[in-house]
Amino acid sequence: MSTNTTEALPATTLLRFATAGSVDDGKSTLVGRLLHDSKSVLADQLEAVERASASRGQDAPDLALLTDGLRAEREQGITIDVAYRYFATPRRRFILADTPGHVQYTRNMVTGASTAELTVVLVDARNGVVEQTRRHAAIAALLRVPHVVLAVNKMDLAGYGEKVFAAIAEEFTAYATELGVPEVTAIPISALAGDNVVEPSANMDWYGGPTVLEHLETVPVSHDLAHCHARLPVQYVIRPQTAEHPDYRGYAGQIAAGSFRVGEEVTVLPSGRTTRISGIDVLGDPVDVAWTTQSVTLLLQDDIDVSRGDLIVPTKDAPATTQDVEATVCHVADAPLTVGHRVLLKHGTRTVKAIVKDIPSRLTLNDLSLHPHPGQLAANDIGRVKIRTAEPLPVDSYADSRRTGSFILIDPSDGTTLTAGMVGESFASPDPVKDQPEEDGWDF
Amino acid sequence: MTTVAKAEEGTGSPYALSHLDALESEAVHIFREVAGEFENPVILFSGGKDSILMLHLALKAFAPAAVPFSLLHVDTGHNFPEVLQYRDRVVAAHGLRLHVASVQDYIDRGVLKERPDGTRNPLQTLPLTEKIQSERFDAVFGGGRRDEEKARAKERVFSLRDEFSQWDPRRQRPELWNLYNGRHAPGEHVRVFPLSNWTELDVWQYIAREGIELPEIYFAHEREVFRRSGMWLTAGEWGGAKDGERVEKRQVRYRTVGDMSCTGAVDSDATTLDAVIAEIAASRLTERGATRADDKLSEAAMEDRKREGYF
Numbered sequence: 216m217s218t219n220t221t222e223a224l225p226a227t228t229l230l231r232f233a234t235a236g237s238v239d240d241g242k243s244t245l246v247g248r249l250l251h252d253s254k255s256v257l258a259d260q261l262e263a264v265e266r267a268s269a270s271r272g273q274d275a276p277d278l279a280l281l282t283d284g285l286r287a288e289r290e291q292g293i294t295i296d297v298a299y300r301y302f303a304t305p306r307r308r309f310i311l312a313d314t315p316g317h318v319q320y321t322r323n324m325v326t327g328a329s330t331a332e333l334t335v336v337l338v339d340a341r342n343g344v345v346e347q348t349r350r351h352a353a354i355a356a357l358l359r360v361p362h363v364v365l366a367v368n369k370m371d372l373a374g375y376g377e378k379v380f381a382a383i384a385e386e387f388t389a390y391a392t393e394l395g396v397p398e399v400t401a402i403p404i405s406a407l408a409g410d411n412v413v414e415p416s417a418n419m420d421w422y423g424g425p426t427v428l429e430h431l432e433t434v435p436v437s438h439d440l441a442h443c444h445a446r447l448p449v450q451y452v453i454r455p456q457t458a459e460h461p462d463y464r465g466y467a468g469q470i471a472a473g474s475f476r477v478g479e480e481v482t483v484l485p486s487g488r489t490t491r492i493s494g495i496d497v498l499g500d501p502v503d504v505a506w507t508t509q510s511v512t513l514l515l516q517d518d519i520d521v522s523r524g525d526l527i528v529p530t531k532d533a534p535a536t537t538q539d540v541e542a543t544v545c546h547v548a549d550a551p552l553t554v555g556h557r558v559l560l561k562h563g564t565r566t567v568k569a570i571v572k573d574i575p576s577r578l579t580l581n582d583l584s585l586h587p588h589p590g591q592l593a594a595n596d597i598g599r600v601k602i603r604t605a606e607p608l609p610v611d612s613y614a615d616s617r618r619t620g621s622f623i624l625i626d627p628s629d630g631t632t633l634t635a636g637m638v639g640e641s642f643a644s645p646d647p648v649k650d651q652p653e654e655d656g657w658d659f
Numbered sequence: 660m661t662t663v664a665k666a667e668e669g670t671g672s673p674y675a676l677s678h679l680d681a682l683e684s685e686a687v688h689i690f691r692e693v694a695g696e697f698e699n700p701v702i703l704f705s706g707g708k709d710s711i712l713m714l715h716l717a718l719k720a721f722a723p724a725a726v727p728f729s730l731l732h733v734d735t736g737h738n739f740p741e742v743l744q745y746r747d748r749v750v751a752a753h754g755l756r757l758h759v760a761s762v763q764d765y766i767d768r769g770v771l772k773e774r775p776d777g778t779r780n781p782l783q784t785l786p787l788t789e790k791i792q793s794e795r796f797d798a799v800f801g802g803g804r805r806d807e808e809k810a811r812a813k814e815r816v817f818s819l820r821d822e823f824s825q826w827d828p829r830r831q832r833p834e835l836w837n838l839y840n841g842r843h844a845p846g847e848h849v850r851v852f853p854l855s856n857w858t859e860l861d862v863w864q865y866i867a868r869e870g871i872e873l874p875e876i877y878f879a880h881e882r883e884v885f886r887r888s889g890m891w892l893t894a895g896e897w898g899g900a901k902d903g904e905r906v907e908k909r910q911v912r913y914r915t916v917g918d919m920s921c922t923g924a925v926d927s928d929a930t931t932l933d934a935v936i937a938e939i940a941a942s943r944l945t946e947r948g949a950t951r952a953d954d955k956l957s958e959a960a961m962e963d964r965k966r967e968g969y970f
Contacts, residue, residue, distance in 0.1 A: 227677065227678050228675050228676070228677065228678060228681075229676070229678040229681045229682070296813045296831075297813065297833075298812040298813050299805045299812055299813075299855070299856070300806075300812065301805070301806040301856070301858045303858070303860070307678075308678040308858075308861070310856055322833055323833070325833075325835070326833045326834065326835055329835040329836045330835075330836060330837070436675055437674045437675040437676075440674055450688070450691040450692055450694075450695050451691045451694050451695045451721075453721055453722075453723075453724045454724060455723050455724035455725070456724075457723075457724075459723070460723050460724075463723060463724075467691050467720070467721075468688075468691070469684060469685075469687070469688040469691075469837070474674070498683065498684075498687060498719045498720075498722075499719060499722055506674050507674075508676065508681065508684055508685070509676065509680070509684050510683075510684040510685075510687035510688050510691070510720070523695045547833045547835075559842075561838055561840065563838075564692070564695065617836065618836060618837065621835070621836045621838065622838070623835060623838045623840060625840055625842055629842075629844065630819075630832075630840065630842030630843055630844065631832065632832040632833055632834075632835075632840045635833070635835045
């Protein structure tokens with residue numbers, strides 16, 4: 216490297232986060248404000264927004280227009296899909312999954328939260344914690360998003376009152392903690408006026424915490440790997456078979472969790488064969504140790520049969536394999552998921568045939584009530600399913616590993632992604648959900 | 660022995676990847692996933708910086724073996740000569756197979772008509788889609804980034820296209836975690852965007868970090884240009900200055916490389932990668948807004964063209 220770019224623009228870390236909230240809460244305005252005040256909106260984008268705002272007779276540029284992409288959405292004034300936004304500060308690069316908060320778009324929120332390290336839940340200070348807020352908290356808890364920010368918006372319309380904010384923060388934190396959310400940071404803001412989004416608010420000197428952007432810049436993005444089970448789903452076998460590399464066999468994949476070290480004893484699942492790591496290659500650099508989420512190539516001591524779909528794990532920390540998967544799922548397709556449905560299940564790099572054996576319950580996110588034996592799950596429904604797979608799978612519990620504890624169900628006939636699944640128990644806390652038979656259902 | 664990732668100061672963890680390492684790792688994961696799940700993938704390669712970056716990442720993903728994909732260039736017939744030379748050099752250096760879909764052929768055969776404004780970018784769709792059908796490509800890598808334009812902000816990494824290459828926003832599949840769904844029916848294909856999460860600045864920083872060679876036109880140089888629709892254009896076979904448009908010699912560089920008729924240069928004295936990066940970091944115009952006439956058409960222009968099978 217002959218450049219000194221790294222001095223001018225230091226390499227920073229990357230934070231993926233998601234927003235949950237509705238247009239009414241001012242979500243688009245918050246996102247627009249983050250982009251605008253962090254100087255991520257460029258002149259031509261701003262001009263386009265100013266033109267569009269003026270053509271609609273608005274007198275100030277509507278920052279929400281920065282983020283409404285598709286024509287259908289502009290016409291209806293709603294957000295119907297996950298949109299990804301990019302911005303950076305000198306301290307960090309951000310990828311924002313911007314999702315609509317309405318009940319019929321639960322699947323989009325689940326999608327956005329699936330890759331997020333942090334979720335911003337937005338509430339209107341005048342309304343406080345409402346059903347939708349509880350739903351957003353539940354999704355963050357279900358998807359095990361490590362950090363949750365409660366942004367209490369429209370503080371300007373609530374007289375910038377500390378008591379208003381404190382009551383909402385307390386109620387939300389109690390609820391989220393009950394669901395097992397490990398960390399809640401509550402911030403009083405006005406997205407419209409700009410209080411505590413990027414700049415500290417002069418109107419709320421009683422608040423001593425960080426602005427939304429400061430918090431986003433400083434929240435930790437990596438985990439203590441000591442407590443993670445190391446996992447490498449094999450994507451591809453690299454065999455050059457050239458004069459220079461006649462015997463090279465490398466197992467390529469992205470480390471899904473934990474770390475691997477040269478010399479370590481590993482087991483290849485599902486075959487169960489054991490060998491040692493003889494080398495690790497991180498995109499051209501030989502290393503002693505590599506960790507999540509690096510894309511690597513592992514070299515193994517013994518010439519054993521390893522192929523795409525296998526999982527390489529430490530011998531001393533291997534998951535059990537099973538053909539019976541119990542999971543919490545979010546159904547993301549328009550047609551319902553029913554008992555007896557024949558599907559494909561993609562877990563890591565492996566896709567197997569499977570059948571939906573049972574749907575024990577459907578979960579209502581608003582009040583966390585359980586409805587037994589719903590018979591099917593419709594679009595945006597969350598529920599428990601039991602799945603039988605055609606081959607044994609080495610699954611982890613989603614609580615232990617978001618990448619090796621998750622799967623998707625696919626329709627074998629047309630390839631539609633049907634369902635997003637999380638293996639194991641729904642919530643981190645013992646049992647926040649309560650059985651509640653549906654009024655028109657059978658009460659066994 | 661080296662370790663690649665550098666911990667960021669202040670996070671307290673030695674295991675935080677830098678943003679470039681994280682983006683690189685993700686893109687490599689995408690390339691390998693396609694290699695594992697598709698029969699006949701191809702990389703769209705124009706000789707522009709995004710396609711050069713894609714090829715660099717693909718080379719890294721499969722080293723020390725060869726890249727298991729061929730390349731496809733949709734040639735508008737109005738390419739910068741420097742870019743074509745670069746393209747041919749790279750293809751030869753890595754022993755790759757290059758397919759060319761030629762807009763000129765379609766015009767010569769009378770299938771496509773030249774537009775009055777001389778712009779050929781919108782004419783690329785048919786040669787591209789017919790080449791995908793005739794060669795039976797089932798995965799097509801594009802260098803599109805979600806930060807480029809509002810309609811792209813919702814694009815998936817794996818984007819399903821029907822046999823007419825059409826993009827239907829309602830048929831796009833949710834993408835969860837890093838579990839990409841590449842299933843498709845015969846005749847359908849999947850467009851794959853490994854650079855989805857990169858910004859223009861990320862691309863340049865990475866090119867600098869890796870020491871990737873680019874065509875010279877990305878750096879400041881003297882060239883004869885004329886002003887049209889607020890852009891500096893270069894005369895060529897596609898046409899040139901009309902009455903009232905004055906040709907002048909200026910020091911310029913290109914931020915994107917496309918069809919000569921609608922790719923504008925910007926005034927610049929950035930002759931090195933570092934200077935280019937500093938200029939972009941300070942720029943107040945996004946990449947396309949400054950240099951692409953065709954994206955200025957309307958608020959919904961890109962969305963409409965994506966539906967037709969444009970990249």
